[in-house]
Amino acid sequence: MQINRRQFLQYGVGASVATVFSPIVSSGLSEALAEEGRESLNVVKFKLNVGATKPFTAIHISDTHFAYADERNDERKRKLAENRFRYFSKGLSYFNAAVEYAKEKDAVLLHTGDLIDFVSEKNLDLVEEVYKNDFSRFSSSGNHEFSQYVGEAREDEAYKAQSFDRVQKSFPNDLKFCSRVINGVNFVAFDDVYYYVAENLVELFQKEIDKGLPIVTMCHVPFYTPDLFKYMIVDRKEQCAYVTGAPDEAMKEYKQDRFQQQRGDEKTVKFIEWLKGQSLVKALLCGHLHCNFEGPFSDSARQYVVGGNFKGDAYEFSFE
Ligand SMILES: [Fe+2]
Ligand SMILES: [Fe+2]
Numbered sequence: 001m002q003i004n005r006r007q008f009l010q011y012g013v014g015a016s017v018a019t020v021f022s023p024i025v026s027s028g029l030s031e032a033l034a035e036e037g038r039e040s041l042n043v044v045k046f047k048l049n050v051g052a053t054k055p056f057t058a059i060h061i062s063d064t065h066f067a068y069a070d071e072r073n074d075e076r077k078r079k080l081a082e083n084r085f086r087y088f089s090k091g092l093s094y095f096n097a098a099v100e101y102a103k104e105k106d107a108v109l110l111h112t113g114d115l116i117d118f119v120s121e122k123n124l125d126l127v128e129e130v131y132k133n134d135f136s137r138f139s140s141s142g143n144h145e146f147s148q149y150v151g152e153a154r155e156d157e158a159y160k161a162q163s164f165d166r167v168q169k170s171f172p173n174d175l176k177f178c179s180r181v182i183n184g185v186n187f188v189a190f191d192d193v194y195y196y197v198a199e200n201l202v203e204l205f206q207k208e209i210d211k212g213l214p215i216v217t218m219c220h221v222p223f224y225t226p227d228l229f230k231y232m233i234v235d236r237k238e239q240c241a242y243v244t245g246a247p248d249e250a251m252k253e254y255k256q257d258r259f260q261q262q263r264g265d266e267k268t269v270k271f272i273e274w275l276k277g278q279s280l281v282k283a284l285l286c287g288h289l290h291c292n293f294e295g296p297f298s299d300s301a302r303q304y305v306v307g308g309n310f311k312g313d314a315y316e317f318s319f320e
Contacts, residue, residue: 039093041101041314044292046304049320050214050282053184057107058317061098061309062220062287063114064091065144068122077120080149084117091310095130098314103135105316108182112287112306113142113193113220118150119163124170131172136182140189141167141175142220142288155194155261177204185282185319186211189218195244195261196268205275215281216319222286222305223272224250224264227295242289245272283317 043059065088069081095115102109116123131137144150145167146160153159168175176198179188188208190201198204208215222228224246232241240254245264254262264272275281276298283301290308292315297303307313 039090039097039312041094041097042312043101043314043316045316045318046294047318047320048283050185050216052214052319055318055320056183056185057105058110058182058319059098059102059105059107060110060112060285060304060306060315060317061095061313062112062306063142063290064088064095064111064309065114065117066091066095066123066126067117068126069120070122072121076149077118080118081120081122084150088117088310090312092126092130094309094312097312098309099130099133099135101314102137107316108136108138110187110218110285111137111139111309112218112285113140114144114287115139115142116167117144118147119145119167124167127170131170138173138178138180138187138189138218139171139175140178140218140220141171141191141193143193145175145193157194160194177201179208181211181213183319184213186213186215187218188215192219192221192244192268195221195263196265197244197271199267201267201271202274205271209278209280213280215278216283216285217275217281218285220286221288222293222303223275223284223297225295225297225303228293228303228305231293231295232289236291245269285315 067081067084067088069078098109115127143155146163148163173189176191177189179186186208188205191198221242221244224241224243228243229241229246229250232238232243240251240258240262242262245268246262248263251259251262279300281298281301284297284303286303286305289305292307292313293305294302304315306315
């Protein structure tokens with residue numbers, strides 16, 4: 001279901017004019033952060049009755065795409081930063097706006113990946129800096145977290161392994177699999193950044209099911225559902241849907257490289273089917289598509305895709 005525009009709520013946080021901030025900065029980070037302005041978020045609100053022990057609020061954002069480089073990087077990466085920054089120049093402002101908004105609401109900030117656009121010292125310094133702030137947060141990774149020059153190589157476990165340890169060090173929680181209970185609701189974050197999941201995900205996830213608490217999942221790439229597929233291909237006229245686990249039949253018009261990239265392997269398709277049967281799973285939060293969408297996933301859960309934090313999209317969930 002496409003989100004009704006009436007659900008949109010403009011929310012301003014602080015000054016609305018951002019300071020021009022170059023993608024290649026040599027000044028101190030704190031200085032750069034202090035100079036950065038605040039943008040207005042487009043917040044869409046949802047109320048979810050999942051059986052929390054106490055009502056609470058969560059702000060869900062995704063796809064901030066920090067795109068910075070500095071003198072520690074080679075010419076190629078600095079050029080990349082310049083090119084990519086044209087699209088993502090407001091990411092930091094909007095991220096800061098989301099942090100402020102979450103603090104005001106006494107809410108946990110949930111981020112479902114692509115906080116950075118590519119691996120660089122500056123981007124990872126920034127991740128550490130923004131997460132050093134004292135606020136409640138939880139995150140899963142995105143495909144761009146391990147991207148070195150963006151699209152220059154086949155992205156698989158071997159590619160991810162080249163930067164994983166360095167990237168993981170800068171993030172506040174485990175990027176492969178992690179859970180956190182908030183007021184009786186178990187948030188389970190896992191990695192599906194390259195359109196497949198880990199071999200042992202069912203096994204890991206079963207331990208979360210065994211806790212007997214309502215579950216909200218967090219991963220980067222949304223799972224295939226007929227509604228979401230139609231929204232991407234028919235309504236948005238995309239050439240592919242950028243979802244995990246689409247059936248081969250649905251992907252027959254995809255270009256060969258996209259078909260190969262987005263074809264869910266056997267363990268992934270099995271995991272998705274297994275997840276649909278888990279009645280404790282109440283909601284799926286994800287991103288990656290850079291547009292808002294929410295729709296049914298299973299008998300017990302809906303899937304919530306939040307758009308780009310780099311353009312101000314944010315969801316606010318009131319959990320009860
Ligand atoms: Fe993204
Ligand atoms: Fe992504």
